[in-house]
Amino acid sequence: MSMQESELLPIRCSDCPIRHRAVCARCEPHELRLLEEIKYYRTFEVGQAIAWTGDRLDFVASVVSGIATLRQTLEDGRTQMVGLLLPSDFMGRPGREVASYDVSATTEVVMCCFRRRPFEELMTSMPSIAQRLLEMTLDELDAAREWMLLLGRKTAREKIASLLTILARRDAALTLSRGAGPLEFTLPLTREAMADYLGLTLETVSRQVSALKRDGVIKLTGKRGIAIPDFGRLMLETGDDTDGGMPD
Amino acid sequence: MSMQESELLPIRCSDCPIRHRAVCARCEPHELRLLEEIKYYRTFEVGQAIAWTGDRLDFVASVVSGIATLRQTLEDGRTQMVGLLLPSDFMGRPGREVASYDVSATTEVVMCCFRRRPFEELMTSMPSIAQRLLEMTLDELDAAREWMLLLGRKTAREKIASLLTILARRDAALTLSRGAGPLEFTLPLTREAMADYLGLTLETVSRQVSALKRDGVIKLTGKRGIAIPDFGRLMLETGDDTDGGMPD
DNA sequence: CGGGGGGTTGATCTCCTTCAATCAACGTGG
DNA sequence: CCACGTTGATTGAAGGAGATCAACCCCCCG
Numbered sequence: 001m002s003m004q005e006s007e008l009l010p011i012r013c014s015d016c017p018i019r020h021r022a023v024c025a026r027c028e029p030h031e032l033r034l035l036e037e038i039k040y041y042r043t044f045e046v047g048q049a050i051a052w053t054g055d056r057l058d059f060v061a062s063v064v065s066g067i068a069t070l071r072q073t074l075e076d077g078r079t080q081m082v083g084l085l086l087p088s089d090f091m092g093r094p095g096r097e098v099a100s101y102d103v104s105a106t107t108e109v110v111m112c113c114f115r116r117r118p119f120e121e122l123m124t125s126m127p128s129i130a131q132r133l134l135e136m137t138l139d140e141l142d143a144a145r146e147w148m149l150l151l152g153r154k155t156a157r158e159k160i161a162s163l164l165t166i167l168a169r170r171d172a173a174l175t176l177s178r179g180a181g182p183l184e185f186t187l188p189l190t191r192e193a194m195a196d197y198l199g200l201t202l203e204t205v206s207r208q209v210s211a212l213k214r215d216g217v218i219k220l221t222g223k224r225g226i227a228i229p230d231f232g233r234l235m236l237e238t239g240d241d242t243d244g245g246m247p248d
Numbered sequence: 249m250s251m252q253e254s255e256l257l258p259i260r261c262s263d264c265p266i267r268h269r270a271v272c273a274r275c276e277p278h279e280l281r282l283l284e285e286i287k288y289y290r291t292f293e294v295g296q297a298i299a300w301t302g303d304r305l306d307f308v309a310s311v312v313s314g315i316a317t318l319r320q321t322l323e324d325g326r327t328q329m330v331g332l333l334l335p336s337d338f339m340g341r342p343g344r345e346v347a348s349y350d351v352s353a354t355t356e357v358v359m360c361c362f363r364r365r366p367f368e369e370l371m372t373s374m375p376s377i378a379q380r381l382l383e384m385t386l387d388e389l390d391a392a393r394e395w396m397l398l399l400g401r402k403t404a405r406e407k408i409a410s411l412l413t414i415l416a417r418r419d420a421a422l423t424l425s426r427g428a429g430p431l432e433f434t435l436p437l438t439r440e441a442m443a444d445y446l447g448l449t450l451e452t453v454s455r456q457v458s459a460l461k462r463d464g465v466i467k468l469t470g471k472r473g474i475a476i477p478d479f480g481r482l483m484l485e486t487g488d489d490t491d492g493g494m495p496d
Numbered sequence: 497c498g499g500g501g502g503g504t505t506g507a508t509c510t511c512c513t514t515c516a517a518t519c520a521a522c523g524t525g526g
Numbered sequence: 527c528c529a530c531g532t533t534g535a536t537t538g539a540a541g542g543a544g545a546t547c548a549a550c551c552c553c554c555c556g
Contacts, residue, residue, distance in 0.1 A: 451546085452545075
């Protein structure tokens with residue numbers, strides 16, 4: 001899972017791991033061929049900046065592998081993470097020349113890039129791309145609004161629990177371990193990054209994680225390993241409406 | 249500004265006040281004619297529910313006049329406003345049968361509605377609608393993320409100041425009073441609604457509004473009238489980065 | 497006149513921040 | 527191999543911003 005350089009450059013769209021979820025998901029084979037001609041890959045190291053707020057951004061891209069974050073900053077340096085870019089997620093806004101967020105690589109990140117102008121032209125000529133982008137943007141809007149509820153109204157403990165359920169669900173989806181049994185996964189975020197995401201301090205995050213462990217809701221293996229013996233129990237800690245909306 | 253019933257029903261798209269900003273903004277005259285055939289108007293009273301989370305929602309709509317809010321709720325009743333629908337804003341998600349939020353009318357609201365199915369078909373046959381919807385959705389996503397920064401990292405005073413700058417700017421844009429001079433406008437929200445939007449309690453909102461008044465940042469005329477002698481001064485109170493990003 | 501909705505203000509409490517010390521894991525250079 | 531610095535994490539003590547509970551005001555309206 002870590003030697004990406006070897007397999008980096010010559011990926012055919014048809015072999016692409018994010019083929020069916022990314023902005024190109026709806027494309028026909030002949031459309032993919034057009035994309036293949038103008039796409040190019042870029043790799044970003046751990047911690048490296050991908051874009052800075054206000055700077056010119058001449059490409060848009062899909063995350064192929066790795067994790068990147070979107071951040072906004074106040075004048076005095078307080079920061080808030082406003083989005084997480086995971087494999088298949090899209091970065092950049094057609095029609096906008098300048099980045100709206102600070103984007104940086106949390107892990108090593110490989111992106112499938114398109115220069116902005118040619119991509120904008122494709123958008124008008126290939127409705128399948130515009131359609132998919134709309135769908136993805138609506139999903140992100142829903143996610144952002146769910147996060148607004150978390151930031152505005154949840155307690156620290158509920159925030160942690162919510163983040164863990166999201167990460168656990170995502171991990172389960174990737175590893176296809178649909179079965180029951182204790183979920184286990186590795187935290188892809190430091191305590192500081194978690195705090196930044198949740199609108200907390202890293203100390204509070206650390207304390208609440210410890211508290212959840214003490215109460216038997218989660219188990220820690222090492223610093224980054226998380227095991228969840230009873231997912232329903234964790235869900236109860238999120239404060240969310242349980243009865244109604246199973247998302248999807 | 250209040251006797252909307254008289255002029256309600258027979259609006260031609262070409263005379264529509266939101267013609268150039270709504271989801272139909274990019275439509276050609278012949279496309280408008282198609283819309284005109286299937287659109288219908290609905291009016292909602294002050295406080296009336298427009299949609300409930302989880303309930304079936306068989307139409308999408310543009311706000312023609314009035315203000316509506318989007319809310320999410322936690323199990324124990326804590327609520328967070330996650331969006332404001334103002335004239336020209338769009339409600340509903342093509343491709344989704346069920347409402348994701350509680351939508352309710354803050355003032356009397358007039359909406360220009362389309363049954364969902366026919367609208368979805370129009371989206372595929374009329375790219376100008378899909379394009380415009382994508383643009384509007386991206387704008388909303390930016391707004392939601394800016395709100396995440398506010399909810400996660402700003403102090404109560406900064407939150408109030410931020411909300412006031414937004415409302416003041418919007419009002420200035422509507423009344424076209426671009427000139428200098430003390431801005432004045434009427435708060436369209438109760439203290440409770442403000443609190444709900446800002447992730448605060450109504451008491452804290454009241455206190456911080458009073459504090460801003462005491463400090464001469466704003467002046468109150470009656471309960472709902474706001475005057476801003478020095479807009480720059482108010483901006484300083486928001487905590488935002490002043491140098492960089494003038495939005496638009 | 498009574499009542500209710502919206503708003504303000506006060507007293508107290510509490511959850512989270514702030515500041516700080518400590519620890520474990522890891523690498524690096526002497 | 528060990529001293530040292532660094533990075534991420536945990537834990538403690540103190541303080542504060544905002545929540546909570548409660549009283550009260552104002553104004554409109556029935």
